[in-house]
Amino acid sequence: MAQGLDRAYERLTAVAVAALHEREPGRLWPLLGAALTGLCGGEAVVHKLDDWTERSGTVGAAPDGAAAELGRLADADLGLLRAGYPFARHYAASTDRTPVSAHRAAGTDWPGSRTAQLLGDVLDVDHVLGVPLPGSAAPITGCLVYRSGTDFTDDHLTMAERAQPLLAGVERQRRLLLEWRRSAPVGTPDERAAECALTPRETTVLLLLADALTADTIGRRLGVSPRTVHKHIENIYRKLGTRDRISTVLHAQRLGLLAPPAGRGPFTGPC
Structure with a gap:
């Protein structure tokens, strides 16, 4: 399994390098989606480049099938997904940005939560891994990786932590390209x-x-x-x-x- 994760990390690194040559800022995160899910043992990923709150924020997803399903959500359900339960609360409590799964963060409260039920209905997944960008404070930004079956393993969490600097580098590039276009x-x-x-x-x-x-x-x-x-x-x-x-x-x-x-x-x- 370790060798498979190492290969996935190499693919993510190659994708991150390729993303730095992409002129369109909106394409950077979608390029990372498939590689990140493979690295973390997931099936789909949502990237949230603004605050994990119900009231506002854009949500992007990969693969395309997951994006299509999220696009059909009503505003209330999409707001529930934006909130990123239990990660917004978990990461707001400290400056620690180590990746953690929803089950580990919320314990026995996770399976019966509204968010878990929504994800089961919409994406047919049971578990979520929060991968915040290192250094993000207010707002807390990052990715949510989803999988069905068993919870994310210690190896998956370790690989997600290894991926954080790559994700942060791509996000810095995206923000600078947007700033350059605006100015x-x-x-x-x-x-x-x-x-x-x-x-x-x-x-x-x-x-x-x-x-x-x-x-x-x-x-x-x-x-x-x-x-x-x-x-x-x-x-x-x-x-x-x-x-x-x-x-x-x-x-x-x-x-x-x-x-x-x-x-x-x-x-x-x-x-």
Whole structure:
């Protein structure tokens, strides 16, 4: 079993690396779904990228069959799923973000809970594993992995904990891509980045360069080493034909890759 989980972890790692080359932020988490379920011994996964509360929050699911079933839920049932019982309460009680199953967190209260009954009716599953993103506080964000039959094993929980840094890295990338899209000039920043041969990862590094962050700080934001950041910066300089941070940011503004200074429109010429 350990060898099978190790192979699943390798697949998840490969998917996480591939996700960092995806330009569409909305595709990052769906790419992780199948690999994460296999790693944790599950059958379906829900990712919640905002607070685990009944009142608000988006819910994404994999595989497609699970997503379709969740899409048919009434608002009240979907709100019950959003609440993430018993994980919201469990993780709000401390800063510990170690993955835990619903049965271990709620004990004998879990099988008779409204959430357990709903999941049995809708997805035909009995158990849930909470995998919060490390460091998430308010809101608590992360994934819920589902399975039928027996509860998640200690090995499954260990592998889920190993996966947490990978999930956190993908989520950081997703948020930065969304921030870049919101802050970029009106138009098609993705096309401009592609024309300049910038990868999505290089694009997020460029965004952080514009914030005057050091390589060490950028590395901490992205969860990578300063050496890796410097390699990305070198690639950005080469592709944009620049030699330093200031000229790179100014040139990126002229190209429409970054928001230009107030009162000036983006330049639309070649890189």
